[in-house]
Each structure stands twice: as structure tokens, then as C-alpha cells.
Amino acid sequence: MRRKRMFFLIVFTLFAVMLDASVLPHTGLNMRYVPRICLVAVALIGTVLGSTQGIIYGAMAGILLDITVYQPAGLVAVVYTLCGLIAGFISYRTRAYLVTLIPPAAVMLFYTAVMSLYVYFSTGVYPADKLGYALIQMVISMFLVQLLYLPLVKILKPARIGRRRRA
Secondary structure, eight states: OHHHHHHHHHHHHHHHHHIIIIIGGGSOOOTTTOOOHHHHHHHHHHHHHOHHHHHHHHHHHHHHHHHHTOSSTTHHHHHHHHHHHHHHHHHHTSBGGGTTTHHHHHHHHHHHHHHHHHHHHHHSSOOGGGHHHHHHHHHHHHHHHHHHHHHHHHHHOOSOOSBOOOO
16 A cells, blocks of 8 residues: 555656646646646645655655746755645644645745745845735635545545544
């Protein structure tokens, strides 16, 4: 089961990278509203399997995206690795019924904050006009997390999700 899980997660991450890097930019969609599918995948893996797996697959996805798409070399790898850590850390401390809301929202907010700070420090202009688009992307990303969470839990069969209730 362990090898099947690892194989599935590698394929899942590679599929998300492929969607972000080569498929979605050429579909004709307005990319302001399209969420980062790879970030959704990292948030899901970190939420379902914990921070260790989130870090591993976040680093893998971030490195692949840095190689293929993004200009600030290394920044996306670090941010995606930290997003996997955040998703796992928060999901471990969250009640089971809130685990599909709080960790992915924290990941999306962290990504938006880091990228906004990067744009501010590199250009000197704060991208306040893009925060509305980031909010729309976050809502769509949360919908994708809700949509993919139960099938991923059924496939991966994690030991536990969220903090257990106290008696």
C-alpha cells in the first residue's frame, strides 16, 4: 500500500504541475481567475497526510514549477514547501470537521502574502488591485479542495485526520 500511495502522489503532483505549467495557460481562460492547481494539490496532500508528506510533495512541485515556469528562481520551491508544512501543521491541530476549510485557506493566504511582498520589494509598487483576483482564486481553490478532499481520503486512507475530540 505504501508504494501505491507514493506512486499515486507522484502522479497526482506531476499532473498538477503539468496543468499549471502547460495546459491552463493555453486554454484561453482569463488566468487572473484560474487558481494554482499545484498549490491546491500541495494543500490537499499536506492536509490529508500531514506536514512531512506536504513538505516532500510541496518541494517536488515547487522545484518542478521553478524549472518550467516561474521567474524568481527558488522562491516558488520555498513557498510551496512552506505551504505543505503549513497545511499539515494546521490540519493536525484542527478539528476534523474544519480540516477542509482552515488549512487550505491558510495556505492560499500565505501564498498570496508572500507573492504580494515579492512584487512589492521587486517593483516598489504594492499590487492592491490584484488582491481582488487573489480572493476570487482563493474561493475557487477552496471549492476545488472541497471537491477533491473525500476522493483523496478514500484513495490514500490516512491513519487519522484532524484532532480527535476530547471526551
